[in-house]
Amino acid sequence: DGGITQSPKYLFRKEGQNVTLSCEQNLNHDAMYWYRQDPGQGLRLIYYSQIVNDFQKGDIAEGYSVSREKKESFPLTVTSAQKNPTAFYLCASTESGGRNQPQHFGDGTRLSIL
Amino acid sequence: AQTVTQSQPEMSVQEAETVTLSCTYDTSESDYYLFWYKQPPSRQMILVIRQEAYKQQNATENRFSVNFQKAAKSFSLKISDSQLGDAAMYFCAYRRFRDALNFGKGTSLLVTP
DSSP: OOOEEEEOSEEEEOTTOOEEEEEEEOSOOSEEEEEEEETTTEEEEEEEEEETTEEEEOTTOTTEEEOOSBTTBOOEEEOTTOSOOOEEEEEEEEOSSOTTSOOEEOOOEEEEEO | OOEEEOOOSEEEEETTOOEEEOOEEEOSOSSOEEEEEEEOTTOOOEEEEEEETTOOSOOEETTEEEEEETTTTEEEEEEOSOOGGGOEEEEEEEEOGGGOEEEOOOEEEEEEO
16 A cells, blocks of 8 residues: 655664664655654645656755655654754645645654653 | 644534534635545544635545635534444545645534434
């Protein structure tokens, strides 16, 4: 079955450490997104990519970085510059161009600070 | 930037009853799309219903329907014959430029027997 796979499900970060969250999709979607979810805040956009080797900052990109070397993969790195990384992170994808196409979501990664 | 407002942090409904969740949004665009997503305790994001702004007819999916008032920039979700499995966080979302979704802060729905 097609879908989005996020790993790991749980991740712990030490002070000063960079960590990478994986997101893989086999839906052949062009566009991919990273959202952060905090209690009472809804989902906020971190980065998105409409095509391979291209990506744009979202509303809260500071302290994060991404790459899009392959269509199916869009990893998110939480750098040591992100001072409050504890949150639930969701990856999503959609067919590019069709605004009414829904975004498909992965099951998420919960990141905590040790 | 477009804002999406869900004014009800929590709502409660009895099983088999009907409940309406509110959503308003702010935009200067005329062509856009609106969505309701459900997030149960498993934290999966599940699409409930979507509405194209150019369509006057309100979208319906089984027990779920919307009341889309374009002039008022309102997009409420009505759940009929509520079931225990409907208990979840519900997020209203607006599809903005370049296809990123802009979410409201959510409404937590409790369904009581």
